[in-house]
Amino acid sequence: MPDPATERGQNRDGFGPDLAEVFGPSQNDGGPELVQLLTPEGERVHHPEFDMDFSADQLRGFYRDMVLTRRIDTEATALQRHGELGIWAQLLGQEAAQIGAGRALRPQDYVFPTYREHGVAYCKGIDPLKLLGLFRGVDHGNWDPAEFNFGLYTIVIGAQTLHATGYAMGMQRDGVVGTGDPERDAAVVAHFGDGASSQGDVNEAFIFAASYNAPVVFFCQNNQWAISEPIERQTRIPLYQRALGFGFPGVRVDGNDVMATYAVTQAALQRARDGQGPTFVEAYTYRMGAHTTTDDPTRYRLSDDVESWKLKDPIARVEAYLRRNGLIDTDFIDDLKKEADELGAHLREGCKSMPDPTAMQMFDHVYADMPEELVTQRDGFAAYLETFEDATHGGGR
Structure with missing residues (x-):
């Protein structure tokens, strides 16, 4: 017996057209609107709007970046399994999205990350060892955002999009937007995931960015899952089409294609x-x-x-293209493997040697000028700790 809801052109929830009818079977691969320059098989293709040429050095650089980024992820995951990190947010499979977006940046551009942008941090010159302190629980992020133009990791889902929009509006007022000087003009990138797109903060950021024409790129890594919630339960249309409702353009790019991601992000x-x-x-x-x-x-x-997604691996497709066109050889692969091994050793040794924080450090870096109430609390806590030291000095407790 036919389903009445299906006969009415609605899905089984009764909320509108069935997704398969709207997008067709190609939706599982990103749909026909997907911008792609390199197929999963490593074949170069072209796009009428976002096509561009890449030098051999650029492509080898993309490949190196992704291999090293995956090694960072692999080592950090292993460190967590050995009890050296409390938790780790993996990026396996998302290397092209991050390296493509990260390499499209200019030094003056500012990034507001989530807690998974390890590849973008690498592109901005941050020692990946500094990322581990947060996940080890010994600091809140051990890099200077002003030095790298890369904000501290944001744990609150979607909050960084508002920070990014506000910062972008500040850039407008500082006169570093639309001057025509490539060394001066700057923009902001806000990274977030498909799950965060359901947060109120993200939608509020869209409203402010559109209303004030803010120089911000909202870069959503749609990895299909908001923890255990699939994308089909989060939206009835492709995420990029939401932008039109707020008054600015959106584009969907193959996030496993580092060439296309670079080209689209650079244009944005x-x-x-x-x-x-x-x-x-x-x-x-x-x-x-x-x-x-x-x-x-x-x-x-x-x-x-x-x-099925392993067949679309972002690193494998670039390697296939490079090998097919004679752009890498055995020596290149061997040297890169050695570099990755050295990076892994750097992360293992550095992580295990991180000093534990002192109890008093919780009062540091909270206020530029500490209020009197907090000074009183700090001094009282310090006096409390000293009682344990006195007991130990006096022969134990």
Whole structure:
């Protein structure tokens, strides 16, 4: 017997057209609107709007960046499994989205990350060892945001989009947008995931960015899962199409294609620097690992889906292209493996040698000028700690 809801052109929830009817079977691959320059098989293709040429050095650089970024992720995951980190947010499978977006930045551009932008941090010159302190619980992020133009990791889902929009509005008032000087004009990138797109903060950021024509690129890594919630339960339309409702353009790019991601992000950033306002970039990718190391994705997704996405691996497709065109050789691969091994050793040794914080450090870096009430609390806590030291000095407790 036919389903009445289906006969009415509605899905089984009764909320409108069935997604399969609207987008067709290609929706599982990002749909026909997906911007792609390199296929999963490593074949170069072209796009009428975002096509561009890449030098051999650029492509080798993209490949190196992604290999090293994956090694950072692998080492940090292993460190967590050995009890050296409290938690780790994996990026396995999202290397192209992050390296493509990260390498499109100019030094003066500012990034507001979530807690998973390890590849973008690497592109901004941050020692990946500094990322581990937060996940080890010994600091809140051990880098200077002003030095790298890269904000501290944001744990509150979606909050960084408002920070990014406000910062971008400040850039307008500082006169570093639309001047025509490539050394001066700047833009902001706000990174977030598909799950964060359901947060009120993100939608409020869209409203402010559109209203004030803020020079911000909203870069969404749609990895298909908001922890255990699939994208199909989060939206009835492709995420990038939401931008039109707020009054600025959106584009969906193959997030496993580092060439396309670079080209699209570069165009969006230039548009922002020129004073033409915000852009929404949806990097259509897949979280091949767990949400974090506390998550078990086998409880809510099919292994067949993971296996199908492995065939779209962002590193493998670039390697296939480079090998096919004679742009890398055995020496290059061997040297890169050695570099990755050295990076892994640096992370293991550095993580284990991080000093534990003192109890008094909780009062540091809270206020530039500490209020009297907090001074009183700090001094009282210090006096309390000294009683234990006195007891120890006096022969123990």
